[in-house]
Amino acid sequence: MKITDACIYPYPCGNSSVRRMALEARSLGFDRLVAPDTTPGQFHGIEVLNGIIIRDTMVKDLITRVRRERDGKAVVSVQAGDNGFNRAAIGVKGVHILRGIQSADKTAFDHVAARMAADNQVAVDIDLSPLITGRGVTRQRAIHRYRDILVLERRFEFPITLSSYARSVLEMRAVREISGICSLIGMDTPDVERAFTGIDTITASPDPAVRVV
């Protein structure tokens, strides 16, 4: 089980190279990073996985895109939309993470979507950036949405991932600091540990429906 930051943006999206972010991640207590559109590899003892984030697309295009990426080892994420889109996205084989749920519609992720996420082992991502950089209403809304999601998570037990969305080494936070930040949304230490290892859960090969004895 590796402690993973499920989304960072190294250079050119951000101002820090992937090596520098890996170096910083090691000192902050991480074992693995997911970086969109980055060559996967091992930097300073940190495993960097390639991530693909699909946003602003129709379900049909989403299926085509995911099918194209299925053979690779990339972590495929989909930006959350309305409720219908989210249910459809969760049902697509090959989708690993549903992101941006805090900025989606209030009814975008309900109990049906939660049950589907649990059945299909699709994680819901918790974006820590509104909790860290947000102030006032922005942060309050994010806390409210995450608390709401965690109620569903405790009931249906779908995977959760934690992402800093850091574009700089200055936006990265230590594992202990993230545990503190997650306590704001009602996550205790076992919840945070489970969320840090959520990538292992979603990228593990599923148990086969039929087992040859």
Place this chain on the structure above:
Amino acid sequence: MGARPPTLREKRRYILVSVEPSGEIIDRKDLYFAVCDATTSLWGDVTAAVISPAVIASDGQYVIIRCRRGSERELSIALSTITCCRDRSIALRIIAASGTIDTLRERIQGLKIPDNVTVSAPEYMIGEKLYRVHNCSGQKVDVIEKGFKNTNRLFLTREDLEEL
């Protein structure tokens, strides 16, 4: 109000933090306002008054911040939400907490390592822009775009510079 006898004084805790990026000189007063702002924004006026944060001392990139005993957790969460100080992007990395300032001062002496500033070339061309090395510590190299206005800072490693 006169000084109270030791048994009646409020118990304090001191938190040692490192200010990133290293090499930046941060004014203690500006940092105090950033800490107060973050604490008040996160916990509200009442809890901020209970925490009563204060920047006690600074030594290079290391800063000692005081709080009331029992409120270290709240303060450390608030510190992790600080992203800028007077329009400069910073991050505070919590290193240790202690009941005395002296212990943290000793800790700072142990943490100080001489910077290795041997870089093969002082200026580098990155994406059609010229950058000069600003700070260099171990594997970490910070470069700043040359110019007067809107100069970007990039956080790289020695390996990145070797590949250029």
